[in-house]
Amino acid sequence: MRPRSTFLLLAILPLLLTLSLIAVAMFQQQQDLSRRERQVIEQATMAAKEAELLNLAGMARSALTPLYESRRDDPETIAEALRLLARLDYGIDGYFFVFDTGGRNLQHPRQPELQGQDLWNLRDTQGVPVIRELIARAHEGGGFVRYLWEKPSTRKLAPKLAYAISMPRWNMVIGTGVYLDDIQVTLARLDAQVDENIAKTMWWIAGIAVLGVVLIAGSGLALNLSDARVADGKLRNLARQVVKSQEDERAHLSRELHDSTSQTLVSIKLLLESAASQLGRERTPAALHRAVQRLGDALHEVRRISHRLRPAELDTLGLPAALDDLAEEFNQHGRVRVALQLWGDAQALPDEVNTVLFRVVQESLTNIEKHARATRVNVRLIFHASGLRLRIVDDGVGFDVPTIRADPRRGIGMRNMRERVESIGGSFSIESRPGRTAVLADLPTEAIQRLRAPQQAAA
The missing domain is CATH 3.30.565.10 (Histidine kinase-like ATPase, C-terminal domain)
Structure with a gap:
C-alpha cells in the first residue's frame, strides 16, 4: 500500500472509530435517560391514580357514614347503601363494586350478570386472585390491587388499579378502580419519541461520518491529483531531457562523421586518385579503380548517415x-x-x-x-x-x-x-x-x- 493511501486510511479509521464510540455512548445515554423518564412518569402517574382512588374511597365512605353510624344492619339499610354507591358513578369506566367477605358479588354497575355469583376463586389472565386480594387489602384497613379486568368502554381486558375498604358490621367490601391503559399509551408514545430521537441522532452521526470521510477522501484525492500533476511534469521534463540527450548525441555523431570520418575518406580518395593519375590510365590496376569507386560509395553513405542522424538544415x-x-x-x-x-x-x-x-x-x-x-x-x-x-x-x-x-x-x-x-x-x-x-x-x-x-x- 502506498504511503498516501496508508495516511488516508489512518485518518479515516480513527474518525469512524471515534464517531462509532460517540454513537454507542449517546445511544446508551439516551436509553438510560429514557428509562429514567419512563420510571418518573410512571411513578408520578401511579401516584396521581392512587391519590384519586383514595379520594374516591373517602367520598364513598363519607356518603355511607350516616347510614353506617345509625347502627342499622337490616336489609333495607344495606339496600339503601348499595343505591347510594350506584349513584356515585363517575363516567363509563368509573364505578363502585361491592362484595361480601366471602367473595359473593353484591353489586357491579357495569356487569350486572356477576351479581350474586361467588367469585372467591376468580383469577385474571395473569393468575392474580382478584377478589381474595381485594378482600385481604380491605381487611388490612384499605389497600391497592393491580390486575386485568374488562374495560366497559372498549370491552377489552386492560390493566386496572383498584382500592378496597371494608364495612365490617355489614360484612361488606367496597372497591373502585381506574384503568391504566392510558399510562401504557403515554409510555408507548414516549418510547416512540425516544426511538425517533435516537434514530435522528444516529442519522446525524452517520451524516457527519460520511461528510468527514468525503472531506478526507477529497483532500486525499486533491493531494493525489497534485502529486500526479507534479509527477507528470517531472516525467515530461525527463522525457524532454532524454530526447534532448539523444538529439545532442545524434548531432555530435553527425558532426563527427561529417567533420572527421568524411574528411578522412575524402583525403584517402584524393590520394588514391592522385596515385592513379601518376601511374597513368594504362598502368593503373583495375583494383585501384574499384577501390576509388568503393571509397566514393562509402563517402556517400557516410554523408547520408550523417544527414539522417541530424540534418544541418x-x-x-x-x-x-x-x-x-x-x-x-x-x-x-x-x-x-x-x-x-x-x-x-x-x-x-x-x-x-x-x-x-x-x-x-x-x-x-x-x-x-x-x-x-x-x-x-x-x-x-x-x-x-x-x-x-x-x-x-x-x-x-x-x-x-x-x-x-x-x-x-x-x-x-x-x-x-x-x-x-x-x-x-x-x-x-x-x-x-x-x-x-x-x-x-x-x-x-x-x-x-x-x-x-x-x-x-x-x-
Whole structure:
C-alpha cells in the first residue's frame, strides 16, 4: 500500500472509530435517560391514580357514614347503601363494586350478570386472585390491587388499579378502580419519541461520518491529483531531457562523421586518385579503380548517415527546409511520392519543436515505406492562430490502431512519436483505415511560447 493511501486510511479509521464510540455512548445515554423518564412518569402517574382512588374511597365512605353510624344492619339499610354507591358513578369506566367477605358479588354497575355469583376463586389472565386480594387489602384497613379486568368502554381486558375498604358490621367490601391503559399509551408514545430521537441522532452521526470521510477522501484525492500533476511534469521534463540527450548525441555523431570520418575518406580518395593519375590510365590496376569507386560509395553513405542522424538544415534553415530536404530524399530513392505543403505564415520555432516534429515525419515516412504499401504521402505543416499542426496522410493499406497500441511487441515507433509530442506539451493521434492513414500532431501556442522562453533567455 502506498504511503498516501496508508495516511488516508489512518485518518479515516480513527474518525469512524471515534464517531462509532460517540454513537454507542449517546445511544446508551439516551436509553438510560429514557428509562429514567419512563420510571418518573410512571411513578408520578401511579401516584396521581392512587391519590384519586383514595379520594374516591373517602367520598364513598363519607356518603355511607350516616347510614353506617345509625347502627342499622337490616336489609333495607344495606339496600339503601348499595343505591347510594350506584349513584356515585363517575363516567363509563368509573364505578363502585361491592362484595361480601366471602367473595359473593353484591353489586357491579357495569356487569350486572356477576351479581350474586361467588367469585372467591376468580383469577385474571395473569393468575392474580382478584377478589381474595381485594378482600385481604380491605381487611388490612384499605389497600391497592393491580390486575386485568374488562374495560366497559372498549370491552377489552386492560390493566386496572383498584382500592378496597371494608364495612365490617355489614360484612361488606367496597372497591373502585381506574384503568391504566392510558399510562401504557403515554409510555408507548414516549418510547416512540425516544426511538425517533435516537434514530435522528444516529442519522446525524452517520451524516457527519460520511461528510468527514468525503472531506478526507477529497483532500486525499486533491493531494493525489497534485502529486500526479507534479509527477507528470517531472516525467515530461525527463522525457524532454532524454530526447534532448539523444538529439545532442545524434548531432555530435553527425558532426563527427561529417567533420572527421568524411574528411578522412575524402583525403584517402584524393590520394588514391592522385596515385592513379601518376601511374597513368594504362598502368593503373583495375583494383585501384574499384577501390576509388568503393571509397566514393562509402563517402556517400557516410554523408547520408550523417544527414539522417541530424540534418544541418534543421539547425540552420529551420523545420520547413529540413522537411523539404527529407521529402526530396525519400522521392529520390523510394517508391513513395512525398508532397510537402506549408499553410499559414511560417515562423521560427524552438529547437525542441523542430526536432520533435522532424522526427515524427521521419519515423512516419520510414513506417510508410516499410509497411503501408502506399504510393503517395501528403505532409502538411499548418501554422494557425492557435498553434501548429503537423498532418501526414498516406493512401496505404492502413492498420488496426487499437490492436497495435495494445501489443507491447509492436507499435514502438508509434509510442515514441506520441511520447515525443506529449513531452513538449502537444497532442498526438493516429486514424487509420484501408486506403487512408492520418498522423496528427497538434501543438498549442502556449506550449510553443513556453519552450521558446528559455531559448530567448539564453540568447
